Amino acid sequence: MQHIYTADPAPLVHNGRVYLYTGHDEDGSTSFVMKDWRVWSSADMVNWTDHGSPMSLNTFSWAGANAWAGQAVERGGKFYWYVPVSVRATGQFAIGVAVSDSPTGPFRDALGHPLVENSEIDPTVFIDDDGQAYLYYGNPNLWYVRLNADMISYSGSPTQIPLTTAGFGTRTGDATRPTLYEEGPWFYKRNGLYYMVFAAKCCSEFIGYSTSPGPTGPWTYRGTIMPSEGSSFTNHAGVIDFNGGSYFFYHNGALPGGGGFTRSVAVEKFSYNADGSIPTFNMTTAGAPQVGTLDPYVRQEAETIAWGSGIETEPSSEGGMNVSWIENGDYVKVKGVAFGAGAGSFTTRVASNTSGGRVELHLDSPTGPTVGTCTVSGTGGWQTWSTVSCPVTGATGTHDLYLSFAGGSGYLFNMNWWQFTAGQPAFSSTAVAQHSGYCLDDPNQSTADGTQYRQYTCGAGAEQRFDFRPVPGVADTYSLVNRSSGKCLDIAGISTADGAAVHQWTCHGGTNQQFTLRQVAANDYQLAAVHSGKCVDVSGISTAVGALVHQWTCDSASALATKKNQVWRLTGKS
Incomplete structure (x- = not known):
């Protein structure tokens, strides 16, 4: 996530996706200025969908400031998000809990008051195999409560974990804090062993961990996972297993303008040692590898991003988020896109309150091979949405896809989603009447x-060449755009009558500008108008130069053996 600063990652695996809950550092912060939380999700660990901010300080009527590090968990079909905030009335920290029916929110305050209030922060939550849930939290101490099955109340009183050097390592130089434990606990269980991962020895913090045979101890310090590095004096970890791999989330200050108060979340893949211990490893710029590939032939949200440059996101009037504030030279990278045998067209949902611009489709770099270009016109508003399509050629196999944005000065357009169509490549060709040549x-x-179009002696001019642009989702169906005029082959007046003129008109995507190719022989086709089912026909079976073209009831296969004024040779179609 490069378009905002994020911190304090808390991953959750649910229904084949990783949902990532983060804090949000405001741009240009020189202290911890955090007003809301954000949610992201991914099925492949590299392309992350921005779900926006489903929870903020305003969610809690009693909160005053400091939307700090929390964690979410699912139970009984509901999602509970535990977060620390400052209480407006006292200025002291407390733990609140919000609930939602969806992992992406919106979340609502489950109680209307704090769940736990003892001036400590950084909750982590875990539900054990026996159904007992635990909420750990704390800085400078480490506490836990046993949550009830409702997940919004607890039994007994908060219990303080003894922070011993055997349990949490030895700190030197600070008699008031003899152990390495600092803050940011992350509590989980794996293969019968309980893990407490934590930020150690501020400042700068590294990530250490302890293990225990039971959920409340005794704890044994096991060492360093991630050394102090990364341009942020804090760190905060989250650990999951997903799709056969183990992943370690953390934050650093690696983005431009980044630092201790403008952080960014990252993730590494790792493997446990045979005895269950965690190896020591460093931050990388490569991050975790992709799990599988991304399918371009289903709708993808524009805010699903492996890397973004220059763009922002915002809530969309059509639901979810959209990519916004697009300027010339900005781009979105989507990693590992599996085009297979080939894509034929690209469709995207866009809005512009200016004159628009272009979406240029590049492979493997922002200036890599161009496989398509979609022109975006003004729509009359930044949330006034229109769907545009363009032909694609050369997109085969698996590649990184760059949606590169081009146009004039200022903001160009917003993008909501995109999708490729497979198996029907665009092509360019002349159309030669087989009865006359x-x-x-x-x-x-x-x-x-x-x-009105005519038949005419064939030449090399653009007035006889057409771009056949696939109609998304409709087999063997195209719009025909004249290379000279830029206008579409069209049946006059949307008529269904025999004899209606085949002429050109400004392209609008209507079914009277869509033609299904019915193969007669190798490169020979009838062109059947979708709206009428009738065929493009040279009037009167004329062989004269200049004979006009209209639509007529399509000839049967048997008639086509000898009658060829509805048969068009498309030499450009492979």
């Missing part, structure tokens, strides 16, 4: 709407 032609290179 003449080409479908835009008379005199006209650019006027309503110009």
Whole structure:
């Protein structure tokens, strides 16, 4: 996540995805200025969807400031998010709990008051195999409570864990804090062993851990997981197993402008040692490898991002988030996109309150091979959405995809989602009538709407060449865009009558501008208008130069053996 500063990662595995709950450092902060929390999710550990902010200080009517490190857990189909905030009335820290029916929120205050209030921070929550839930928290001490099954109350009183040097390591130089434990506990169980991962020895912090045979101790210090590094004087860990791998989340100050108060979340993949211990490893710039690939043939949110440059996100009027504040030269990288045998078209949902711009589709780098370009026009508002499509060629195999944005000065457009269509590549071709040998032609290179097409002696001009652009989701169906005029082949007046003119008109995507290719022979096709089911036909079976073209009831297969004025040779179609 590069478009905002994030901190204090708390991953949750649910239904085949990793949901990541983070804090949010405000831009330019010189102290811990944190007003809300954010949610992200991924199925492959590299492409992360921004779900925005489903919870803020305003969620808790009693909170005053400091939206600090928390953790979420699922139980009984509900999601409980435990967070520390300052109580407005006292200025002291307390632990609140919010609840939602969805891992992405929105979350609501479950109690209307703090769950635990003893001036300590950084809750971590775990539900044991026997159903007992534990909430650990604390800085400078370490406490726990046994949560009840409702997850919003607890039994007994908070219990303080003895911080012994045997249990949490030895700190030197600070008699008031003899152990390495500092803050940010992360509590979990794996193969019968309980782990307490924590931020150690501020400042700068490293990540250490302890283990125990039981959920409340006794604890044994096991050493360092991640040394102090990364341009932030704090660190905060979250550890999960997902899809056969183990992952370690943390934060640093690696983004431009980053530091101790403008942090960024990262993740590494690791393997436990045979005895269950965790090896020591360092931060990397590569991060975790991708799990599988991304499917471009299903709708993908524009805010699903492996790396973004220049962009922002915002809530969309159509639900979820959209990519926003796009300027010339910005881009979004999506990693490991599996195009397979080939993509034929690209469709995206966009909005612009200016004159728009272009979405350029590049492979493997922002300036890599261009496989498609979609033009975005003004829509009359930043949340006034329109769907645009463009042909794609050369997108095969698995590649990183760069959605590169181009246009004039200022903000260009917003993007909500995108999707490729497979198995129907775009192509460019002339259309040669097989009864006469003449080409479908835009008379005199006209650019006027309503110009009726004709057959004419074939030449090399753009007025006889058409870009066949696949219609997303409709097999063997295309819009035909004349290379000379830029306008679409169109049935006049959306008529369904025999004899209606085949002319050109400004492209609008209607079904009277969509034609299904019905194969007659190797490169020979009928062009059947989708709205009428009738075929593009040279009137009167004429062999004269200049004979006009109209639509007519499509000839049967048997008739086509000898009658060819509805048969068009498309040499550009492979």
